[in-house]
Amino acid sequence: MRLSEHAYQTVSALRGPLLFLEQTFAARIGELVTIISPEGRRMDGEVLKVDGGQVLIQVYGETQGLDCERTLVVLQDTVKQAPLGDGVLGRVFDGSFVPRDQLPMFIPERWAPISGAPMNPVAREHPEEMIETGISCIDGLNTLVKGQKLPIFSCAGLPARELTDQLLSQARLPGGGPFVVVFVAVGLTHFEYTYYRETLAGMEDRFVAFVNLADDPVVERLLAPRLGLTVAEDLGFRCGMDVLVIMADMTNYCDALREIATAREELPGRRGYPGHMYSDLASLYERAGRVHGRSGSVTILPVVTMPEDDITHPIPDLTGYITEGQIVLSRELHQKGIFPPVDVLPSLSRLMQNGIGPGQTRDDHRDLVNRLYRAYAKGCDLRRLEAVVGRDGMLEEDRKILDFADRFEADFVHQGDQRRSIDGTLDCGKQLLADFGLLS
Amino acid sequence: MKGRIVSISGATIRADLAGAKVGDRVYVGTARLTGEVVRLERDMATIQVFEEVRGLGVGEPVVSAGGPLAVSLGPGLLGGIFDGLQRPLTVLRSQGGDFMQSGQDSFPMDRTTEYRFETECRPGDEVQTGDPLGWVMEGHIRHPVLSPVGGRISKIHAGLATLETPLVHFKAGDAVKLWHAWPVRQPRPRKTRQVPGVPLVTGQRCLDFLFPLLKGGVAIVPGGFGTGKTVLEQSIAKFADVDVVVYVGCGERGNEMAGLLDEFGDLRDQKSGRPLAERTIIVANTSNMPVAARESSIFTAVTMAEYYRDMGLDVLLLADSLSRWAEALREISSALEEMPGEDGYPTYLGSRLANFIERAGVVETTTGAQGSLTMILAVSPPGADFAEPVTQSCLRVAGTLWILDTRLAHRRHFPAVDWTQSYSLYSEHAASHFADRHTGWGGVRDRCRDLLQREESLREVAEVVGMEGLQERDRLLMEMAERIRLDFLCQNSFTEDAFSSPQATVERITRLIEEYDRALGQLDTGATLEEVLREAKDATF
Numbered sequence: 001m002r003l004s005e006h007a008y009q010t011v012s013a014l015r016g017p018l019l020f021l022e023q024t025f026a027a028r029i030g031e032l033v034t035i036i037s038p039e040g041r042r043m044d045g046e047v048l049k050v051d052g053g054q055v056l057i058q059v060y061g062e063t064q065g066l067d068c069e070r071t072l073v074v075l076q077d078t079v080k081q082a083p084l085g086d087g088v089l090g091r092v093f094d095g096s097f098v099p100r101d102q103l104p105m106f107i108p109e110r111w112a113p114i115s116g117a118p119m120n121p122v123a124r125e126h127p128e129e130m131i132e133t134g135i136s137c138i139d140g141l142n143t144l145v146k147g148q149k150l151p152i153f154s155c156a157g158l159p160a161r162e163l164t165d166q167l168l169s170q171a172r173l174p175g176g177g178p179f180v181v182v183f184v185a186v187g188l189t190h191f192e193y194t195y196y197r198e199t200l201a202g203m204e205d206r207f208v209a210f211v212n213l214a215d216d217p218v219v220e221r222l223l224a225p226r227l228g229l230t231v232a233e234d235l236g237f238r239c240g241m242d243v244l245v246i247m248a249d250m251t252n253y254c255d256a257l258r259e260i261a262t263a264r265e266e267l268p269g270r271r272g273y274p275g276h277m278y279s280d281l282a283s284l285y286e287r288a289g290r291v292h293g294r295s296g297s298v299t300i301l302p303v304v305t306m307p308e309d310d311i312t313h314p315i316p317d318l319t320g321y322i323t324e325g326q327i328v329l330s331r332e333l334h335q336k337g338i339f340p341p342v343d344v345l346p347s348l349s350r351l352m353q354n355g356i357g358p359g360q361t362r363d364d365h366r367d368l369v370n371r372l373y374r375a376y377a378k379g380c381d382l383r384r385l386e387a388v389v390g391r392d393g394m395l396e397e398d399r400k401i402l403d404f405a406d407r408f409e410a411d412f413v414h415q416g417d418q419r420r421s422i423d424g425t426l427d428c429g430k431q432l433l434a435d436f437g438l439l440s
Numbered sequence: 441m442k443g444r445i446v447s448i449s450g451a452t453i454r455a456d457l458a459g460a461k462v463g464d465r466v467y468v469g470t471a472r473l474t475g476e477v478v479r480l481e482r483d484m485a486t487i488q489v490f491e492e493v494r495g496l497g498v499g500e501p502v503v504s505a506g507g508p509l510a511v512s513l514g515p516g517l518l519g520g521i522f523d524g525l526q527r528p529l530t531v532l533r534s535q536g537g538d539f540m541q542s543g544q545d546s547f548p549m550d551r552t553t554e555y556r557f558e559t560e561c562r563p564g565d566e567v568q569t570g571d572p573l574g575w576v577m578e579g580h581i582r583h584p585v586l587s588p589v590g591g592r593i594s595k596i597h598a599g600l601a602t603l604e605t606p607l608v609h610f611k612a613g614d615a616v617k618l619w620h621a622w623p624v625r626q627p628r629p630r631k632t633r634q635v636p637g638v639p640l641v642t643g644q645r646c647l648d649f650l651f652p653l654l655k656g657g658v659a660i661v662p663g664g665f666g667t668g669k670t671v672l673e674q675s676i677a678k679f680a681d682v683d684v685v686v687y688v689g690c691g692e693r694g695n696e697m698a699g700l701l702d703e704f705g706d707l708r709d710q711k712s713g714r715p716l717a718e719r720t721i722i723v724a725n726t727s728n729m730p731v732a733a734r735e736s737s738i739f740t741a742v743t744m745a746e747y748y749r750d751m752g753l754d755v756l757l758l759a760d761s762l763s764r765w766a767e768a769l770r771e772i773s774s775a776l777e778e779m780p781g782e783d784g785y786p787t788y789l790g791s792r793l794a795n796f797i798e799r800a801g802v803v804e805t806t807t808g809a810q811g812s813l814t815m816i817l818a819v820s821p822p823g824a825d826f827a828e829p830v831t832q833s834c835l836r837v838a839g840t841l842w843i844l845d846t847r848l849a850h851r852r853h854f855p856a857v858d859w860t861q862s863y864s865l866y867s868e869h870a871a872s873h874f875a876d877r878h879t880g881w882g883g884v885r886d887r888c889r890d891l892l893q894r895e896e897s898l899r900e901v902a903e904v905v906g907m908e909g910l911q912e913r914d915r916l917l918m919e920m921a922e923r924i925r926l927d928f929l930c931q932n933s934f935t936e937d938a939f940s941s942p943q944a945t946v947e948r949i950t951r952l953i954e955e956y957d958r959a960l961g962q963l964d965t966g967a968t969l970e971e972v973l974r975e976a977k978d979a980t981f
């Protein structure tokens with residue numbers, strides 16, 4: 001409890017999204033502040049650093065128009081919290097939790113700190129129940145399970161938006177049940193937003209969206225995922241729903257992180273990204289999970305654009321070090337007209353082991369996956385040889401495998417805008433194997 | 441000692457704390473968060489806080505705990521799961537719920553469990569510091585109780601005792617209990633260091649056969665994401681022929697820890713038949729838990745490991761991943777505004793790492809027993825590029841290098857150990873040990889290496905001329921090398937094949953090599969390659 005006034009007009013400096021305040025009393029780290037501009041515009045901020053009476057504040061909002069003399073800063077004696085309740089369902093908010101859908105703000109039933117708290121490792125229940133995305137390459141070959149974090153690695157110019165769009169509207173539980181999608185968009189262009197808006201409109205109240213547009217304040221890119229996850233945790237762990245959080249495009253998030261770290265004059269790491277980016281991303285993605293003794297779950301599906309198509313770039317690299325596998329998109333498949341252009345070989349869901357097979361999906365799931373994978377991998381190898389010696393110079397058996405690889409891409413990977421149930425996916429794979437005599 | 445917080449920057453705070461010492465443990469703020477003094481300038485202490493600091497305010501109190509950061513050692517640690525500060529996670533959950541809270545504190549062992557204290561000492565005996573006073577049994581492990589002081593015994597409590605029961609009283613007034621505290625950054629004493637000589641059987645064919653590790657040795661496992669570091673370490677944690685395993689999840693995933701806990705609850709130790717959990721201690725400081733506690737977690741773990749080593753046991757410490765530890769060190773260093781070295785890591789990265797790794801070894805303990813502490817340390821190099829400070833610093837102190845290769849992992853060749861670049865400085869020692877027990881070990885090993893090496897060079901040729909362009913003998917070699925890769929080097933950790941005894945390992949490779957020799961002979965006596973290969977394919981295991 002503070003004894004003195006905690007509103008100040010002692011701004012000493014403004015630098016990018018940072019505000020320096022002087023002569024404060026007993027400020028707290030991480031404390032929420034309200035900033036009121038000379039014209040009366042209000043925005044939030046957070047205390048990053050306290051040195052005696054001097055305070056460094058990160059402003060969540062547009063710092064244009066702030067000055068040192070008349071800007072009022074109020075320390076709120078609390079950390080930043082998100083409003084929660086059933087009212088969030090079916091709504092679209094911006095990166096500051098302000099409605100974006102022209103409807104009035106809902107009445108919160110409760111609040112929770114947006115940074116969340118780490119789940120106690122012994123409270124975690126190991127993920128092992130499938131979420132059906134309707135995409136064969138995911139459901140069949142790289143099964144997503146409740147509580148997992150599985151990113152999509154895309155490249156500039158690939159149809160990541162179309163895929164995200166499909167996932168949004170098609171993902172569900174194979175057996176039905178309360179299922180909600182939390183959609184977090186960071187740095188979204190207006191053009192892309194028009195598509196998503198349409199999709200969301202068809203989803204009734206089975207979603208919550210946090211949309212930070214490309215021309216919205218950069219700091220809000222850091223907030224939007226945290227708001228989304230706080231809502232997801234509430235719906236998942238408190239209300240017992242299975243929640244899928246789709247975050248696109250996390251490359252914009254990382255760039256915002258770099259921008260703000262630079263403003264704070266932090267030591268830049270690889271490619272200018274801050275050294276704490278691993279921990280920062282982990283503080284988001286580790287919020288996925290299931291809890292022993294509770295029924296809901298939080299599953300995270302981030303979409304990441306790999307700069308320069310480079311999987312060793314710090315953004316996909318650190319993401320891969322945190323997540324439980326990856327779905328990689330391929331430019332080559334895209335050019336062949338295959339949608340979704342999933343590159344099957346480097347893609348992997350690390351948690352599918354326990355989520356498939358008897359009692360989960362279908363008894364023959366594991367066996368089919370192994371056969372499909374092996375034959376396709378062999379086919380890809382042979383393609384390299386084919387490029388050297390030509391198809392005619394190859395063994396009959398090898399030519400068959402080459403044909404299989406082509407058909408696999410055309411029939412199994414490619415599915416256009418069709419949704420396939422897990423049964424449909426497995427049947428499709430089985431048929432292919434049968435056609436090529438690869439079943440026994 | 442008591443002071444007040446003057447400044448806060450992330451998890452680094454400054455407080456006026458006269459009389460504090462560097463390394464002291466302190467309680468920070470009204471929430472009593474744990475911290476460690478890392479720097480002193482006159483009366484101003486810089487403190488690294490090990491817990492979430494959000495909500496901490498300037499002016500709040502800071503209290504010194506009067507000693508360095510330490511762990512509590514005694515019976516009851518086995519089967520435990522702790523955070524980086526040795527707080528028991530199961531207790532924290534029952535007290536604070538499913539999500540971690542700041543400022544929680546709890547004793548790592550159960551204070552109500554009773555152990556039977558056996559002793560041969562009598563009142564009136566004169567003992568020296570370090571002399572054995574008696575022992576208790578933790579499962580099948582005998583915990584000696586050593587005298588922390590010298591003097592004449594005045595009273596002894598024999599029979600059932602809890603951790604807090606005063607067992608032995610001294611004339612001078614000291615009383616000895618079953619547990620004691622030990623500073624995490626201070627290696628536990630030993631009489632002498634000895635040379636490692638006995639292999640540690642990992643159960644991985646590729647490792648035991650080609651790149652063996654010795655008890656008391658250090659192996660590092662660098663590999664890009666998804667190359668199988670965690671699966672490999674967890675598999676070794678299950679099957680290694682040691683008495684105690686300490687597994688540190690350092691800055692990695694929570695779901696992995698959950699998986700480990702599930703599995704270890706069900707599995708049994710091959711040697712003793714007891715539940716695996718009974719020989720295992722887990723330290724879990726996941727990537728979303730506070731960074732500074734990640735830094736301390738490996739020291740917390742190694743101190744517990746040394747404690748069991750001191751009982752004359754073979755202890756294995758597995759850490760996943762040392763890179764996350766190094767990054768924690770980097771974050772702390774940068775918060776202290778220290779001059780950064782390569783890639784932003786502090787210049788003392790190498791020496792701090794050596795302080796940790798040098799705690800491995802075979803020792804003669806203070807009571808004359810022989811114990812060993814082996815380390816297997818995963819490293820996660822950015823972009824899977826091994827030319828980076830953490831991998832390189834580890835290389836300087838490790839005896840075995842198991843490189844995991846991204847290309848092999850993408851082809852689902854697991855364990856994705858790169859057999860061309862991995863090495864073991866203990867190879868000769870281990871080979872002679874195995875050769876004494878398993879016939880053929882030495883000779884077959886050279887043949888196997890030679891075959892793999894020749895395959896490598898042939899592959900380059902084949903990429904230019906195609907397989908058809910190779911001579912028949914060379915094509916046979918390629919085929920057989922492939923079989924060695926698939927049937928010998930590959931080992932799926934999720935099947936029955938997860939463990940292979942040294943005997944099974946040498947038998948399997950001997951069969952493959954024999955088959956190769958037979959096929960070669962057939963080729964020389966006029967058979968066509970197709971015939972030879974068909975026959976070899978039919979010979980199944």
Ligand SMILES: Nc1ncnc2c1ncn2[C@@H]1O[C@H](COP(=O)(O)OP(=O)(O)OP(=O)(O)O)[C@@H](O)[C@H]1O
Nearest residue numbers: 320321350665666667668669670671854855932933
């Ligand atoms: N020995 C093995 N047998 C079968 N599958 C394996 C084996 N090793 C690894 N895998 C497969 O590879 C995946 C990734 O392995 P793992 O989680 O151990 O990688 P990692 O090197 O620890 O990655 P990260 O650095 O991201 O933590 C596993 O989920 C599993 O599917």
Ligand SMILES: [Mg+2]
Nearest residue numbers: 669670692760
């Ligand atoms: Mg791992």
